[in-house]
Amino acid sequence: MRRSTRFLIFSLLALVLAAPAQAAPDPLEPVNRRIHALNRLLQAHVLGPVAEVYVEYTPPGVREGVANALANLGEPITAISSIAAGDLPRAGNAALRFGINTTLGLGGVADAAASLGFPRRPMATADAVCSWGVPSGPYLVLPVIGPSTLRDAGAMVATSAALSQLVGPEAFLGWRSGELFTTYASFHAELQQIDAQALDSYAVHRSAFLQRRAAACPADRQAIAEEEDEPAPREALAATD
Secondary structure (H helix, E strand, O other): OHHHHHHHHHHHHHHHHHOOOOOOOOOOHHHHHHHHHHHHHHHHHHHHHHHHHHHHHOOHHHHHHHHHHHHHHOHHHHHHHHHHHOOHHHHHHHHHHHHHHHHOOOOOOOOHHHHOOOOOOOOOHHHHHHHOOOOOOOEEEEOOOEEEEHHHHHHHHHHHHHHHHHHOHHHHHHHHHHHHHHHHHHOHHHHHHHHHHOOOHHHHHHHHHHHHHHHHOHHHHHHHHHHHHOOOOHHHHHHHO
16 A cells, blocks of 8 residues: 555656646635645644654554554445445445454454455545535645545545544544554655655645546546536637637
8 A cells, every 4th residue: 555655646746747737726726825835834844753753763564553553443434435425345345354454453453354355445435425426616725634625625524523423532533643644654755755846836736636536536537527628718719819
């Protein structure tokens, strides 16, 4: 999973630097840019240094075990989201993974399910909402969390509220914070490289996120296709005459 994540990041970077960014609604760009700048400051002075210490002083096997255990706690969300999306095979896979890894995998520290032929296939509630054809809405940059859309952020808030009620806010925040941090720490160096090479860090992150969501979300792919098929505005056509 780590290698595939890094491959995805570098692939998106190459795609973004090689081609113009996809047109997408960004009416909140001034606010988004301010939050993006704040996030970069947090990464440079708080998250980045902590992630570097974590990676340097924690053995790779321990980091992998922590990431596996945190990911295992997300399997019930994948199962529920998959059912909501009508993807019963993925829901069954998630349920089996949770049962196998919680028992044979010592609470999820070891990914025993993958070796038995049940690879991790995560699905968030935002993916389920996307499968219903709900449009993405404006692009958003969330504090600390980073790129999102109105649809995805709404789904995340609803899920967070439900889980906080179900397991308690302390347990939920502990799990979610740990998952976000370990994910960030795993490719902190790659993100630094992207930001260092980008002329406009905000535009690069926005384009990469929207292209990744379009690859995973049929509704977003359709929206982009429709935008590309739209005729040019009358003013633009007049300017080319």
